[in-house]
Amino acid sequence: MTFSRGLRTGLLVFTALALALVYTPLALVVLNSFNTDKSFGWPPSGLTLEWWGAAAQSEGARAALLVSVEVALLATVLSLVLGTMAALALQRHRFFGRNAVSLLIILPIALPGIVTGIALNNAFRTIFGWELGFLTIVVAHATFCIVTVFNNVQARLRRLGGNLEEASMDLGAGTFTTFRLVTFPLLRSALLAGGLLAFALSFDEIIVTTFTAGAREQTLPLWIFNNLFRPNQAPVVNVVAAVLIVASIVPIWLAQRLSGSQNEGLTGAR
Amino acid sequence: MASTGVLHRRPGLRAGLLLAPPLLWLGVAYLGALAALFVTAFWGQNSFTGEVERTWTLRNFHDLITIGVYRTVTLRTIGIAALVTVVDAVIAFPVAFYMAKVASRRTQGILVVAVLMPLWASYLVKAYAWRGMLGTGGLVSWVARPFGLDTPGYGLTAVIVTLAYLWLPFMILPIYAGLERLPGSLLEASADLGARNGTTLRRVVLPTVFPAIVAGSIFTFSLTLGDYIAVKIVGGANQMLGNVVYDNVGAANNLPFAAAMATVPVVVMLVYLAAVRRTGALDNL
Numbered sequence: 001m002t003f004s005r006g007l008r009t010g011l012l013v014f015t016a017l018a019l020a021l022v023y024t025p026l027a028l029v030v031l032n033s034f035n036t037d038k039s040f041g042w043p044p045s046g047l048t049l050e051w052w053g054a055a056a057q058s059e060g061a062r063a064a065l066l067v068s069v070e071v072a073l074l075a076t077v078l079s080l081v082l083g084t085m086a087a088l089a090l091q092r093h094r095f096f097g098r099n100a101v102s103l104l105i106i107l108p109i110a111l112p113g114i115v116t117g118i119a120l121n122n123a124f125r126t127i128f129g130w131e132l133g134f135l136t137i138v139v140a141h142a143t144f145c146i147v148t149v150f151n152n153v154q155a156r157l158r159r160l161g162g163n164l165e166e167a168s169m170d171l172g173a174g175t176f177t178t179f180r181l182v183t184f185p186l187l188r189s190a191l192l193a194g195g196l197l198a199f200a201l202s203f204d205e206i207i208v209t210t211f212t213a214g215a216r217e218q219t220l221p222l223w224i225f226n227n228l229f230r231p232n233q234a235p236v237v238n239v240v241a242a243v244l245i246v247a248s249i250v251p252i253w254l255a256q257r258l259s260g261s262q263n264e265g266l267t268g269a270r
Numbered sequence: 271m272a273s274t275g276v277l278h279r280r281p282g283l284r285a286g287l288l289l290a291p292p293l294l295w296l297g298v299a300y301l302g303a304l305a306a307l308f309v310t311a312f313w314g315q316n317s318f319t320g321e322v323e324r325t326w327t328l329r330n331f332h333d334l335i336t337i338g339v340y341r342t343v344t345l346r347t348i349g350i351a352a353l354v355t356v357v358d359a360v361i362a363f364p365v366a367f368y369m370a371k372v373a374s375r376r377t378q379g380i381l382v383v384a385v386l387m388p389l390w391a392s393y394l395v396k397a398y399a400w401r402g403m404l405g406t407g408g409l410v411s412w413v414a415r416p417f418g419l420d421t422p423g424y425g426l427t428a429v430i431v432t433l434a435y436l437w438l439p440f441m442i443l444p445i446y447a448g449l450e451r452l453p454g455s456l457l458e459a460s461a462d463l464g465a466r467n468g469t470t471l472r473r474v475v476l477p478t479v480f481p482a483i484v485a486g487s488i489f490t491f492s493l494t495l496g497d498y499i500a501v502k503i504v505g506g507a508n509q510m511l512g513n514v515v516y517d518n519v520g521a522a523n524n525l526p527f528a529a530a531m532a533t534v535p536v537v538v539m540l541v542y543l544a545a546v547r548r549t550g551a552l553d554n555l
Contacts, residue, residue: 003372007467011368015381018365022388022438025399028409032402041407086292093285101289104296112496112535114512115304118519118528122310123303143300146292175277175284204392206499207512211519221394228398228503238402241395248390252383 026245033242038235055239064223067134071219072202075141079198080191082142083149088183091157092165108144113207116144121211132214140212141205145198152194153187160186193255200251220244311529322525330530340514344534347511350430351494355441355487357434362441362486367475369442370449371457382446389439397500400432404504428504433494440493441486448482449475484546491542495535511535 003011028042036046055061086105090098108116120140124130164186168178206221213222224240227233277284314327334340369381388396403410404421411421422428452475460470498512511534518528 004467008372011364011372014364015368018361019381019384022385022435024409025396025403025435026388026391028402029395029399039407040402040405042409042412082292082295085288089285089288089292093281093288095282095285101293101297104301105292108296108300110492110539111304112492112512112532112539114496114498114515115307115532115536118515118525118532119300119303119307121519122307122525122529123299127302127306143296146296169278200390204394206394207496210516221392224394224398225499228401237398241392241398244392244395248387248392251390252387256383 029238030242030245033235033239035235038231040234040238051235051239055236055243058236058240060218060223060227061220061236061240064218064220067217068203068220071134071137071141072199074138075145075202076195076198078138078142079145079149080195083146083194083198084153084187084191086146087150087153087157091154092162102150105147105150109147113205114211116140117208117211120208124212132212134214134217136212136214137209137217137219140208141202144205144208145201148197148201149191149194152190152197156187156190196251196254307529307532310526311533313526315524315526330527333527334530334534340531343509343511343514346426346508347495347535348538350426350433350510351491353430354433354437354494355490357430358438358441358490359445359483359487361434361438362445363479363483366442366445366449369446370452371454385439385442385446393436394499396436397432397503400428400435401503404428404431424504424506426505426508428506429501429508429510432500432504433497434490436500437490437493440489441483444482444485444489445479448479448485452478481549484549488543488546492535492539495538 031044032040033051034047034049035044036048036050037044083105086101090101117140120136120143121132124132124136124139130136164182165178168182173181204221206219206225209219209222210225213219218226220240224237227237277287310322311330312326312328314323314325314329315321316323365385369378369385373381401424402408404424406421406423408421414420422431456474456478457470460474465473496512498510498516501508501510501513511531515528515531518524518531
């Protein structure tokens, strides 16, 4: 289809402007991390590395980063196991209520975060009798991360079909041998993509986390949020934000390398 | 191995064993938590001790409807969600159209990555970035000053801008996917039959991608309804549904009322999903 020159140029300019608008705020945060002005006026009054030094020294930020990584790793492992099991059951077996199960898996991410947040908060404290803390954050995160692994693995299983597994069984391999030698190797990149999304989702989450974290544990988003409104912490918060923006290139690069799999789990990312 | 043989012969048992852990987690624990929350919404609270009283009452829902401030907050939140959706659709459609129908294959790939990339950047950092953009003496006021304007400051406009910014990729991607599925020959046929660009857009393109736009709006709507962080960061003193829920769990410690309030976004979403079901949007998710 050929479009008039005017229309093509107009669309190009619009797209370029929209993308510029998308990246300007992020670039501004990175630039402001070097801004000598603590209130981040524009244009910057001068450039300094002082805040980066201060951020590297910040005990609070370092501790929060550690909690975030630990929570995200554990939540990812849990969702890899549970998501894969659910995907295998749904894709390789026919049973009553299959649609209900896939709806159930999407539910934690489809419902507004506050609903999941207070539901879990209430259940942890009053039904299970747990104290809010590290464990409750992990459980809450795993709950909404399962969907990313499930989506990726399910899409992969659907594309593969069951022939290879049947061949393996026909050749005498048992259920576990078939999974170990046939299914798992075929799923590997889907698991990586799903796990990556789960990690990113957990690492970034704040709404459910505010309801399920105790008074002591702080994830990095919680630390940023709690320090956001303290004027003397502003430059350090800004450096942490800048680091997170730069670090977000890593998963994109990884996703690109797992070519073909990045489109499967898109809707799983918030 | 004996156990393996059993699993091999009995696929039903295998499915059951595979399903049991995820179902225990999501079906029993998570659904149970949701159900408990829903039940709590019908309980009362002792106004003296603050303890939850397990007696059935509709008082929370009565308060929700009759007390003016909650009605205002609900309407404001729905209004913000609607505006955010419109802003995102208006920005996303031309971008998605350029990506799907005008750009070369190579540019297309680059643009998809460019649109996806901000999704990986932290939600909180993106909201924070707009705090810097919109602050007094920030970039927005610097750009606006030559035109005799100023930054809108922290308030409802800032909330709409920030949320529209946050959810924009969720609108671009489904529309892009929808346009990709729209064959170019259809546009050519329309042009051959004498339709101008505007007519083709109105009578061929928009009707076919409408379900995709609705699919995007499910994200923008649902995400906005549940948000209370962005409004705290850039919203000044304004409150959304999420803030009321949060304050009633925390400071006010009135869980039954928070639970009742939390049903509002769920009901709004269910009504919205039921309304858009017939457009076929749900298949575009």
